Amino acid sequence: MTAAERPILPKLVGERIKRREDPRLITGHATYVDDLKLPGLLHLAFKRSDSAHGVIKNIDTSAAEQMPGVELVMTGKQLAEILGPMPIGTPFPSPDHYAIATDRVRYVGEPVAVVVAADRYLARDAADAIEVDIEELPAVVDPEKAMQGEPAAVHEGFENNLAVPYVPGGTGVDPATMEVDNSALDKAFAEADVNISQRMTNQRLAPNAMEPRGVVAHWEPGKEQITIWSGTQNPHILKTMIAAQLGVGQHQVRAIAPEVGGGFGCKINIYGEEYTAAAISRKLGAPVKWIEDRSEAFMATTHGRDILAYVDLAAKRDGTVTALKLRLIADVGAYNMLLTAAVPTLTMLMLNGTYDIPVVRAELTEVFTNKTPTDAYRGAGRPEATYFVERAFDMLAHELGMDPADVRRKNFIKKDAFPYTTQMGAIYDSGDYETALDRALQNAGWEQLKQERDQARAEGRIVGLGLAYYVEVCGLGPSASLPTGGWEHAGVTIERDGRITATTGSSPHGQGNETTFAQMLAEQFGVAFDDVTILHGDTGVVKQGIGTFGSRSQAVGGTVLMNAGEKVKKKMAKFAAAMLDANEDDLVFENGMISVKGSPGSGKTFAEVASFAYVPVPLPPGVEPGLSDEAFWEPENNTYPFGCHIVMMEIDRETGEPRLTKVVAVDDAGTIINPMIVDGQIHGGLAQGIGQAMIEEVVYDEDGQLVTGSFMDYAIPRADDLPWFEMDNTVTTTPVNPMGAKGVGEAGTLGSTPAVVNAAVDALSPFGVKHVDMMLRPEKLWRLMQGGGA
Amino acid sequence: MSEKATVSITVNGKVHEEEVEPRLLLVHFLREHLGLTGTHVGCDTSQCGACTVHIDGASAKSCTVFAAQADGSEVTTIEGVGSQDNLHPMQEGFWEEHGLQCGYCTPGMIMSAINLLNENPKPTEKEIREGIAGNLCRCTGYQHIVKAVQYAAEKGVVR
Ligand code: FES
Ligand code: FES
Numbered sequence: 001m002t003a004a005e006r007p008i009l010p011k012l013v014g015e016r017i018k019r020r021e022d023p024r025l026i027t028g029h030a031t032y033v034d035d036l037k038l039p040g041l042l043h044l045a046f047k048r049s050d051s052a053h054g055v056i057k058n059i060d061t062s063a064a065e066q067m068p069g070v071e072l073v074m075t076g077k078q079l080a081e082i083l084g085p086m087p088i089g090t091p092f093p094s095p096d097h098y099a100i101a102t103d104r105v106r107y108v109g110e111p112v113a114v115v116v117a118a119d120r121y122l123a124r125d126a127a128d129a130i131e132v133d134i135e136e137l138p139a140v141v142d143p144e145k146a147m148q149g150e151p152a153a154v155h156e157g158f159e160n161n162l163a164v165p166y167v168p169g170g171t172g173v174d175p176a177t178m179e180v181d182n183s184a185l186d187k188a189f190a191e192a193d194v195n196i197s198q199r200m201t202n203q204r205l206a207p208n209a210m211e212p213r214g215v216v217a218h219w220e221p222g223k224e225q226i227t228i229w230s231g232t233q234n235p236h237i238l239k240t241m242i243a244a245q246l247g248v249g250q251h252q253v254r255a256i257a258p259e260v261g262g263g264f265g266c267k268i269n270i271y272g273e274e275y276t277a278a279a280i281s282r283k284l285g286a287p288v289k290w291i292e293d294r295s296e297a298f299m300a301t302t303h304g305r306d307i308l309a310y311v312d313l314a315a316k317r318d319g320t321v322t323a324l325k326l327r328l329i330a331d332v333g334a335y336n337m338l339l340t341a342a343v344p345t346l347t348m349l350m351l352n353g354t355y356d357i358p359v360v361r362a363e364l365t366e367v368f369t370n371k372t373p374t375d376a377y378r379g380a381g382r383p384e385a386t387y388f389v390e391r392a393f394d395m396l397a398h399e400l401g402m403d404p405a406d407v408r409r410k411n412f413i414k415k416d417a418f419p420y421t422t423q424m425g426a427i428y429d430s431g432d433y434e435t436a437l438d439r440a441l442q443n444a445g446w447e448q449l450k451q452e453r454d455q456a457r458a459e460g461r462i463v464g465l466g467l468a469y470y471v472e473v474c475g476l477g478p479s480a481s482l483p484t485g486g487w488e489h490a491g492v493t494i495e496r497d498g499r500i501t502a503t504t505g506s507s508p509h510g511q512g513n514e515t516t517f518a519q520m521l522a523e524q525f526g527v528a529f530d531d532v533t534i535l536h537g538d539t540g541v542v543k544q545g546i547g548t549f550g551s552r553s554q555a556v557g558g559t560v561l562m563n564a565g566e567k568v569k570k571k572m573a574k575f576a577a578a579m580l581d582a583n584e585d586d587l588v589f590e591n592g593m594i595s596v597k598g599s600p601g602s603g604k605t606f607a608e609v610a611s612f613a614y615v616p617v618p619l620p621p622g623v624e625p626g627l628s629d630e631a632f633w634e635p636e637n638n639t640y641p642f643g644c645h646i647v648m649m650e651i652d653r654e655t656g657e658p659r660l661t662k663v664v665a666v667d668d669a670g671t672i673i674n675p676m677i678v679d680g681q682i683h684g685g686l687a688q689g690i691g692q693a694m695i696e697e698v699v700y701d702e703d704g705q706l707v708t709g710s711f712m713d714y715a716i717p718r719a720d721d722l723p724w725f726e727m728d729n730t731v732t733t734t735p736v737n738p739m740g741a742k743g744v745g746e747a748g749t750l751g752s753t754p755a756v757v758n759a760a761v762d763a764l765s766p767f768g769v770k771h772v773d774m775m776l777r778p779e780k781l782w783r784l785m786q787g788g789g790a
Numbered sequence: 791m792s793e794k795a796t797v798s799i800t801v802n803g804k805v806h807e808e809e810v811e812p813r814l815l816l817v818h819f820l821r822e823h824l825g826l827t828g829t830h831v832g833c834d835t836s837q838c839g840a841c842t843v844h845i846d847g848a849s850a851k852s853c854t855v856f857a858a859q860a861d862g863s864e865v866t867t868i869e870g871v872g873s874q875d876n877l878h879p880m881q882e883g884f885w886e887e888h889g890l891q892c893g894y895c896t897p898g899m900i901m902s903a904i905n906l907l908n909e910n911p912k913p914t915e916k917e918i919r920e921g922i923a924g925n926l927c928r929c930t931g932y933q934h935i936v937k938a939v940q941y942a943a944e945k946g947v948v949r
Contacts, residue, residue: 028828261894
């Protein structure tokens with residue numbers, strides 16, 4: 001084929017390209033952790049505590065040990081001899097936390113023993129045969145009582161159950177000394193025309209990735225190496241932590257995230273079950289597998305959210321907000337996990353919202369209780385901030401009789417004010433909040449919706465409209481802000497046949513990086529999409545990496561991939577220049593060819609140049625053979641995507657059942673690589689955000705028993721719970737990375753939750769309702785309509 | 791547990807005779823005994839649909855059926871629906887319309903969706919949403935799944 005005959009390659013970046021990942025997934029040929037089989041594989045099952053809080057008096061493992069097929073039973077004390085307390089990723093003082101409880105249990109579901117058996121059914125039987133004698137202690141369930149030291153201490157040495165006693169931030173707080181000056185705050189509230197004051201909760205949620213957690217660990221004696229497969233969002237962090245916990249070198253650990261069935265933040269943490277599997281595999285010299293049941297997941301996988309706020313807002317009569325103050329109390333459950341303590345600090349960071357508020361103050365306390373530990377859950381801290389701020393703004397609008405859109409518009413940070421440093425210390429990179437607001441109002445038909453609502457009300461129906469605006473911190477983030485390091489890594493190799501193989505440290509679990517990253521590289525090199533392959537998830541293949549969370553894949557992982565590509569491209573140009581007897585700066589890469597600018601027919605194909613680079617006779621001066629390079633990169637700042645979500649709700653007067661009749665989303669994630677994938681990400685986020693507002697809530701009773709321990713008691717949205725989402729976007733690029741991409745993985749959860757609650761409160765406003773806490777249980781709404789409290 | 795039962799189950803057109811524990815779930819028979827790991831397990835209370843297969847032509851949650859109960863039945867799993875080179879229109883629809891992200895719910899979702907079209911070849915959006923309401927997906931928000939089913943319905947696939 002001559003150059004002239006070569007097909008013109010289509011544009012890729014910004015296009016709707018079908019996903020590379022899908023063929024294996026839709027035919028049932030993908031390999032998730034539970035699909036792995038190894039010769040001699042043994043199975044683990046954990047015996048878990050039925051008590052929320054108590055002292056372990058005795059564990060009788062004799063019946064379990066005698067069951068045929070059982071290889072090993074270990075209690076927490078026995079395991080502690082080979083496995084120390086688990087590390088965390090935050091700097092706050094933290095109680096020892098063993099993979100299996102040694103002397104005391106602190107939440108329902110905490111492991112007390114582990115069984116190793118020849119098959120999964122046997123392992124379960126044996127775990128059930130273990131007798132545990134626990135002397136009950138009072139369960140600490142209410143975080144505000146816990147802060148008074150009531151009714152018990154979850155950990156010794158943590159007075160009043162304070163995990164993080166007091167962190168102030170914002171106006172009047174000296175970040176170096178943490179000294180607090182209240183004068184500006186007091187003045188603003190004293191001079192305000194209107195004060196809004198409300199206690200709000202952001203309830204506890206169960207992440208519920210559809211694939212439960214799972215791990216296979218294989219220590220190879222003699223080789224003295226371990227391979228660990230885990231459904232994790234960050235295999236490189238897993239590798240680092242496993243090495244540290246086993247006391248071996250990192251070169252002895254290979255971590256693999258195979259196909260991962262969703263994460264949503266709960267697969268960032270490295271869990272006790274992963275350490276236990278690794279330690280037991282080494283002890284037995286045999287591969288072991290553990291797969292979580294869904295009922296276990298409700299107890300043993302980290303929960304999300306669970307933060308309450310006393311919100312105070314001061315404003316002028318014209319709707320100008322002059323001060324915002326939040327007292328935040330986070331119920332973090334029984335232990336600090338990898339990022340537990342850090343999540344609520346992200347809530348603090350984002351309390352300015354999209355508004356130019358001159359005085360913003362937050363005070364945070366984190367409290368231990370006898371519940372499953374919390375950690376990141378889609379949005380991790382930012383949906384909480386958005387919820388509190390957007391509820392407060394709606395309450396203000398209601399108080400002043402203003403349109404909720406107008407109150408927001410009045411206070412927006414103006415388009416020309418970026419970069420904008422907030423009172424909380426965030427530096428917003430770029431934004432055009434009015435344009436996205438206008439687009440959302442227009443797409444929703446806001447004015448008409450208001451008329452429809454009023455009309456419906458006149459007919460006696462209970463209808464409400466809700467709007468919420470969000471800004472998110474994404475693209476995490478400089479190393480100063482991430483204990484793991486805030487960079488990402490990529491490698492790019494041009495194979496001998498001219499195909500491109502790249503590696504990324506951003507290990508996806510549904511985000512489609514194999515596709516989007518291939519779009520970018522193919523366009524960068526001017527080759528066909530099908531000629532680019534993206535490898536990820538295996539620390540034996542991908543040299544370094546951080547992982548996928550905080551909507552960072554595109555903004556950080558994408559940028560570093562382009563940087564690595566650029567290095568290889570430069571080198572490839574040198575080889576091509578030598579072959580074409582041209583200047584390397586005069587070359588163009590397009591349609592699978594490298595040619596001299598202005599004479600496209602004269603070039604060499606990718607395969608020709610690659611083949612020459614690997615057998616370079618003669619080797620061009622100053623060039624090494626081969627075409628492969630790598631890059632590390634970290635951003636100087638985070639990115640701050642934003643958007644506006646609008647919903648309409650009708651509540652059944654007889655039953656209190658709420659139903660969404662309209663969802664409109666306008667999101668701005670900066671540059672978009674694949675709009676189809678971006679829509680999918682936002683759809684999923686919307687569903688989760690709506691789920692939180694309407695149907696999801698982890699409930700504990702006063703004894704610390706988990707009431708919502710299965711899908712029978714904990715609902716996640718089903719297809720018929722949701723209306724059609726009307727999607728649109730604006731594009732405000734970020735200067736933080738050369739692509740201008742901001743990130744989109746979590747965005748959907750931010751605006752939708754407060755928009756739904758705002759709609760519910762609007763619907764119930766004729767009944768005098770000013771606020772309702774999530775979730776919107778029909779019974780609660782019904783009571784409010786009867787004039788009772790929630 | 792010791793006394794085993796012999797079952798004969800036709801899976802994707804192939805007869806399998808195996809000795810099984812009476813309590814062995816069909817989903818584990820498929821996954822562990824036959825190595826057909828496309829059928830997934832997402833819960834232990836029969837609510838997520840990740841394990842959906844067809845038994846004698848109708849969709850069923852294979853975590854809720856003992857292998858022994860399927861004795862003599864014809865079972866179709868995702869692996870029997872279509873192959874890489876010969877995708878079933880429903881698989882094609884999921885690919886075309888981005889009906890999946892992590893893919894964990896997908897095999898069960900596809901099996902339910904095929905069943906839906908077998909019963910109702912031209913469903914409305916509402917009927918699609920109700921038809922797949924027994925299958926949980928945490929990633930997609932379902933909208934692209936609805937489109938995937940519409941795509942397959944458009945192609946007029948009943949198989
Ligand atoms: S595995 Fe959840 S319904 Fe079968
Ligand atoms: S695609 Fe992940 S659960 Fe449906």
